Amino acid sequence: MLVLASASPRRTELLRQIGVRHQVVPADIDEQRLPAESIEGCVVRLSRAKAWQVWQRLLSAQADDHVSGVLGADTVVALDDLLLGKPRDRVDALAMLQRLSGRVHRVVSAVALASAQGLRHALSVSEVRFRKLSLTECAAYWDSGEPCDKAGSYAIQGLGALFIERLTGSYSGVMGLPLFETGELLTAAGLMTLAGESPP
Numbered sequence: 001m002l003v004l005a006s007a008s009p010r011r012t013e014l015l016r017q018i019g020v021r022h023q024v025v026p027a028d029i030d031e032q033r034l035p036a037e038s039i040e041g042c043v044v045r046l047s048r049a050k051a052w053q054v055w056q057r058l059l060s061a062q063a064d065d066h067v068s069g070v071l072g073a074d075t076v077v078a079l080d081d082l083l084l085g086k087p088r089d090r091v092d093a094l095a096m097l098q099r100l101s102g103r104v105h106r107v108v109s110a111v112a113l114a115s116a117q118g119l120r121h122a123l124s125v126s127e128v129r130f131r132k133l134s135l136t137e138c139a140a141y142w143d144s145g146e147p148c149d150k151a152g153s154y155a156i157q158g159l160g161a162l163f164i165e166r167l168t169g170s171y172s173g174v175m176g177l178p179l180f181e182t183g184e185l186l187t188a189a190g191l192m193t194l195a196g197e198s199p200p
Contacts, residue, residue, distance in 0.1 A: 002191060005054040005072040010157070014177045015071075020192060027053045027072060039078045039108055040123060046074035047110035048121050055114035068191050069115035075176045077152030078106045084152040093153040094138045100152065100163075101133040107152075109173040113185040122185055124178035126169025128156075133163060 002020060004011060005027040015022055027050035033042045051072030058067050077084040079099055087093035104127055112121035146160065147153040154160035156167075156174045172179040186192035 001066050001068060002186075003054060003058065003067055003070045005050040005070050008073075008176055010175050011073060011177045014172050014175060014179055015182075018179055018183060018192075020186065022071070025054050025058070025070075027051075029053055031074070033083060039076060039081065039083065039106075040110075040125070042083075043074045043076055043108045043110040044112075044121055044123055047072045047112040048114075048119055050074065051112040051114040052119055055119075069113050069186075069189060071182065071185075072112045072114070073110065073177050075107065075109040075151060075173070078108055079103065086149055086151055087147060087153045090142050093142050093147050094135065096153040097133055097138040097141065097147075097163075098135065100130045100154070101138075102130060104129045105152070107169070107174045109170070109176065109178050111178060111182050111185060113189060113191075115189050115191070117189055120185055120188070122178070122181035124170045124173035124181050126167060126173050128164055128169075128174060129166040130163050131165045 002022040003025050004015060004022045005025060007024060007026040012024060029049050031046055051070045055070040084096050087096060107126045107128055109124045110121055112119060141147060141159060144159055146155050146158045154163060156164060170178045183192060
């Protein structure tokens with residue numbers, strides 16, 4: 001059985017989309033960016049740390065007899081060298097959306113797989129261009145409740161799609177789990193068939 005080291009319902013939904021059965025065992029790590037660390041380096045480090053922590057926890061608990069691998073993932077919204085995480089409150093969310101308005105930002109998403117074969121990872125970088133947003137639109141969007149727990153204060157799979165003028169890269173990566181890269185890791189480790197189903 002594959003384990004997802006994340007409580008994100010969006011990542012669970014994406015794995016189900018490609019027919020991958022899994023259990024959820026969230027990781028518990030410090031997700032702060034290190035001083036002078038690149039955004040890509042931070043995302044890769046965190047995805048690997050999540051997968052490895054849960055894999056080691058299951059090994060220590062001798063609960064690995066049915067666990068074939070652990071997937072960890074991390075996704076951030078980056079505007080220049082500024083990381084935009086989940087908004088603290090309404091004021092923070094509106095400020096983020098105004099920063100993104102009319103500009104191109106990056107969504108950097110990494111996925112890592114810990115298994116008996118070791119620890120491997122893959123990186124996906126997408127570019128998203130927002131149209132110009134009015135403060136009234138941003139406020140109405142906050143009031144919808146959608147942005148409160150989303151990096152960058154928006155969800156591509158929801159109402160936030162109305163703000164996106166152009167996407168270059170991975171739609172699923174922007175959601176939080178790049179499926180192409182995930183499938184490549186799982187297939188290489190023998191944990192997924194070409195038909196998209198996890199072997200028994």
